[in-house]
Structures are given as C-alpha cells and as structure tokens.
Amino acid sequence: MSDEPNPQDETPLRVAVIGSGPAGVYTADALTRQRRVPVRVDVLDRLPTPYGLVRYGVAPDHTKIKGVARTLRRVLEHPHVRFVGGVEFGTDLTRADLARSHHAVVYATGASVDRRMGVPGEDLPGSVAATDLVNWYCGHPDNDWDDFALDAEEVAVVGAGNVALDVVRVLAKTADELRHTDIPQTVLDVLAASRVRTVHLLARRGPLQAKFTAPELRDLLALPGADVVVRPEQVDLDPTEIGGDRPDLREVSRAARTNLRLLREQAGREPEGRPRRVELHFWTRPEEILGEDRVEGLRVGRTRLTPEGRLEGTGEQAVLDVGMVLRSVGYAGVPLEGVPFDTGAHTVPHEAGRVLDTRGRPVPGDYVAGWIKRGATGVIGTNKSDAAATVRALLQDSPELRGAVPAPVPLERVLDDRGLAHSDYEGWLRIDGAEADLAAELGRGERVKFRDWDAYRRILRGEELR
Numbered sequence: 528m529s530d531e532p533n534p535q536d537e538t539p540l541r542v543a544v545i546g547s548g549p550a551g552v553y554t555a556d557a558l559t560r561q562r563r564v565p566v567r568v569d570v571l572d573r574l575p576t577p578y579g580l581v582r583y584g585v586a587p588d589h590t591k592i593k594g595v596a597r598t599l600r601r602v603l604e605h606p607h608v609r610f611v612g613g614v615e616f617g618t619d620l621t622r623a624d625l626a627r628s629h630h631a632v633v634y635a636t637g638a639s640v641d642r643r644m645g646v647p648g649e650d651l652p653g654s655v656a657a658t659d660l661v662n663w664y665c666g667h668p669d670n671d672w673d674d675f676a677l678d679a680e681e682v683a684v685v686g687a688g689n690v691a692l693d694v695v696r697v698l699a700k701t702a703d704e705l706r707h708t709d710i711p712q713t714v715l716d717v718l719a720a721s722r723v724r725t726v727h728l729l730a731r732r733g734p735l736q737a738k739f740t741a742p743e744l745r746d747l748l749a750l751p752g753a754d755v756v757v758r759p760e761q762v763d764l765d766p767t768e769i770g771g772d773r774p775d776l777r778e779v780s781r782a783a784r785t786n787l788r789l790l791r792e793q794a795g796r797e798p799e800g801r802p803r804r805v806e807l808h809f810w811t812r813p814e815e816i817l818g819e820d821r822v823e824g825l826r827v828g829r830t831r832l833t834p835e836g837r838l839e840g841t842g843e844q845a846v847l848d849v850g851m852v853l854r855s856v857g858y859a860g861v862p863l864e865g866v867p868f869d870t871g872a873h874t875v876p877h878e879a880g881r882v883l884d885t886r887g888r889p890v891p892g893d894y895v896a897g898w899i900k901r902g903a904t905g906v907i908g909t910n911k912s913d914a915a916a917t918v919r920a921l922l923q924d925s926p927e928l929r930g931a932v933p934a935p936v937p938l939e940r941v942l943d944d945r946g947l948a949h950s951d952y953e954g955w956l957r958i959d960g961a962e963a964d965l966a967a968e969l970g971r972g973e974r975v976k977f978r979d980w981d982a983y984r985r986i987l988r989g990e991e992l993r
C-alpha cells in the first residue's frame with residue numbers, strides 16, 4: 528500500500544485516543560508517522576499529567592526505563608497531536624459526545640486495578656494491593672496518603688512478576704539509595720522511617736515459571752544494603768523436592784534459564800549480615816492471612832506441579848510472622864462506559880484492534896490498544912507494535928469512518944457544551960517545570976513529584992506553591 532497522501536483525502540481523519548500512557552502515545556505516533564491519510568489526534572487523559580504507567584507505574588529507581596518519556600514527549604509535541612488533560616471518559620465525556628468531534632476513538636486506558644488472591648483475611652488492614660503501594664511511591668494523585676506507615680519488621684510480597692520485584696526492591700532499599708529519584712518528599716520521609724527489615728517474596732511455582740525478567744532479578748540481587756536469600760533446595764530442580772518431572776532445560780526459554788542460573792548462583796552465597804534481608808520462597812502460596820484487627824501473620828502452603836503441569840498443595844504449611852501482605856498478582860482492566868467488555872479476561876474484545884460487540888461484529892469507529900486490548904502483559908516497548916497494528920486497521924477503515932462523520936466539530940465545542948474545564952500540554956509543562964524546581968530546591972535529582980490534585984490545580988492556575 529502506498530504511503531503517499533491521496534489528494535482526494537483532504538479532510539483530516541480526527542482520532543480521539545483515550546489514555547496518554549505508552550499505548551495511547553504510541554497510537555498517536557503510529558497515526559502521525561504515516562503519510563497516506565492526513566490525521567489530527569487528540570490524546571485525552573483524566574489526569575493533567577501524561578505518560579500513564581511510565582510516570583505512575585515504572586519504579587522510581589528505574590530511571591533508564593522512565594527515560595522513554597523523552598520519546599513519548601516528542602509525539603505529544605507533534606503539530607498534529609494535542610494533549611487534553613483533566614477529562615475523564617465515561618463521566619465527563621461519553622462516546623456520543625466524541626461521535627460529534629471525531630471519526631474514531633482508540634481506547635488505551637490500560638489495566639489500573641489489582642487482581643485478588645482469593646484467600647481468607649485478604650481484607651484485613653495491612654493486606655494491600657501492590658498497585659496501591661506503587662501508586663503511593665509514584666505519587667499518583669488519587670492515592671490515600673495515610674495508607675503506608677511501614678511499621679512492620681517483616682512483610683510478604685505475593686507474586687513472582689516484575690511488579691513484585693519492583694516493590695521488594697523499593698522496600699529493601701534505604702531512603703539514601705532512593706534520594707535521587709522522583710519519589711515525593713513525604714513518601715521518602717516514610718521510607719526513611721521504615722521499620723521493614725525482612726521482605727519475603729512468595730512465588731507459587733518454581734524458578735523456571737517465574738514471570739519476572741533477568742534484568743529486574745539482577746537489580747534485586749545487586750542491592751548493596753540487603754542480603755537476598757535463596758534456598759538451594761528450591762532451585763535445584765530435584766523432582767522429589769519440587770514436584771513434577773525434571774524439566775528438560777533445553778525446552779525452557781532462554782529467559783527462564785537465565786533466571787535459574789542467577790538464582791542458583793545466589794543460592795550458593797552466604798548472607799553477609801547486611802541491614803535488610805530479602806527471602807525468596809519458591810513453591811509457596813498464600814493460604815490465609817492471619818490476624819484479628821490487622822495482619823499478624825501469613826499461613827503459606829508448599830506447592831508442586833503435577834505431571835500434567837497443574838499446581839497443587841503438598842499439605843505442608845508454615846506461618847510467616849509478617850505484619851503486612853502485599854499482593855502483586857497482576858493488574859486488571861476496568862470496563863469503560865458504553866464499550867463492550869470481557870469480564871473474564873478484563874479486556875475489551877477486539878479483532879486486529881477493532882472493538883467487537885457481543886455478537887462479534889466490529890463497533891464502527893471504536894478501536895483499542897495496549898493492556899485494555901491484550902491484558903497486563905509485556906514491557907513498555909510491546910505497546911509500540913500493538914498500537915501500530917490497531918492503527919493499520921483504523922487506517923484501512925478510514926473511508927467509511929470519514930463517511931460516517933462528514934463534518935466533525937472541534938473538540939473545544941464539545942467540551943464547552945459540556946461545561947468542561949480541561950488542561951493542556953502547556954499546563955503539563957508547568958507541572959513538569961515545578962517538579963524540576965522542587966528537586967533543585969531539595970538537592971534531589973532531576974525531579975521530585977508533587978503528589979496531590981491540589982498541587983496540580985494550583986500549578987495549573989499559576990499559583991506560587993511555597
């Protein structure tokens with residue numbers, strides 16, 4: 528297919544992208560990179576700050592990954608892309624509103640809520656979602672600021688994904704190690720006063736099945752202030768110890784083999800009496816969170832894989848003396864008003880990025896990208912090819928899309944008709960600048976985040992914060 532503009536297609540195709548995280552911004556990027564169809568893209572976000580999980584999910588000490596914001600920034604600064612902040616799809620604006628102003632809508636709202644473990648005691652105070660801790664240390668403005676006193680000496684993190692490793696690492700680092708990150712100052716103060724000394728990481732299957740990736744595992748094993756304890760019997764793959772047949776290592780992925788090698792090397796090391804300790808427990812699942820008024824312990828059960836690969840308990844149990852349990856067992860998407868949703872998969876049903884209705888037919892003008900499309904998997908870069916695939920489908924449909932909305936009105940008119948105040952990219956740059964100024968004032972790295980709506984609103988109004 529030629530990438531040259533078709534002179535008959537003079538009316539730009541107007542696309543609204545809901546969500547300014549990596550999936551949304553990569554969608555805008557793919558739309559503006561092609562030259563076949565002229566486009567105008569409005570990227571809407573309910574927050575006045577763009578970049579979604581890059582800002583509010585990537586761990587503060589992962590500065591290299593956070594650097595992707597520089598690439599995303601170039602997209603939002605493209606002359607045919609506009610960032611519109613402070614507008615929530617479903618409450619402020621509906622699909623019917625956007626049908627007046629845009630030919631197509633791409634939902635890129637991610638997966639913002641935690642999954643549950645489904646064990647007794649999960650609602651006790653002190654049992655929290657890792658997503659809440661992540662929101663807290665990333666300074667998400669919707670956070671409840673009284674949540675994390677970090678007054679337990681031992682905590683458990685359940686799950687063997689990269690989010691679990693992020694959470695363990697942040698809890699096991701000293702405040703000094705985190706000082707040059709963008710963590711809000713009040714959060715850094717709580718981390719400095721943290722009484723946490725031992726962090727248990729619970730993986731319900733073995734080292735070969737862990738979801739975390741080698742770079743993140745290496746970061747954990749390299750913590751200068753914490754001994755990472757790996758029990759040799761949990762990484763030796765003896766079938767009588769771990770259950771199931773001895774796996775043929777040639778058949779497992781290279782990534783899993785690397786994890787196994789790193790863990791085996793660590794299992795051979797003696798703890799050095801460092802101030803903090805991280806204990807990795809493979810073949811261990813949570814069975815009950817204990818306590819009357821708050822978490823006082825965690826009953827765990829030993830597991831193994833059946834020859835068919837099914838996880839089962841061995842009947843062996845133990846109690847960990849923890850005062851906090853963080854579940855890090857995956858993220859789930861939330862339904863969007865008026866958009867089909869698969870409640871089992873927590874995603875929007877689609878084919879090649881075209882949203883499908885309950886009868887499996889494409890919903891005209893509706894598309895989906897990122898975690899709300901494929902579930903909470905993959906790394907940030909995965910969203911680039913994912914968004915490009917959605918954009919290919921959207922561009923194929925562009926003649927029908929244009930025909931369906933021959934005279935779109937400007938988004939401003941829709942927002943005005945709704946009486947909606949909103950922020951823009953300039954507003955974000957003011958927040959961005961104020962965070963850099965705060966970092967300079969505190970002598971802390973490149974940025975220190977503001978953490979609440981009030982601060983955002985005051986900066987957007989141009990008020991002095993101090």
Ligand code: NAP
Binds near residue numbers: 739813856857906
């Ligand atoms: P994840 O990779 O899906 O890991 C979830 C973990 O929870 C798995 O180990 C899973 O075990 C376990 N689990 C699920 N239900 C459980 C239960 N009821 N009891 C005990 N364990 C349970 O999810 P995630 O860590 O939230 O990460 C989401 C995505 O973001 C991933 O693609 C991840 O790579 C990405 N991410 C990347 C980075 C990075 O690149 N640095 C950082 C953070 C996140 P099973 O495997 O047995 O189901």
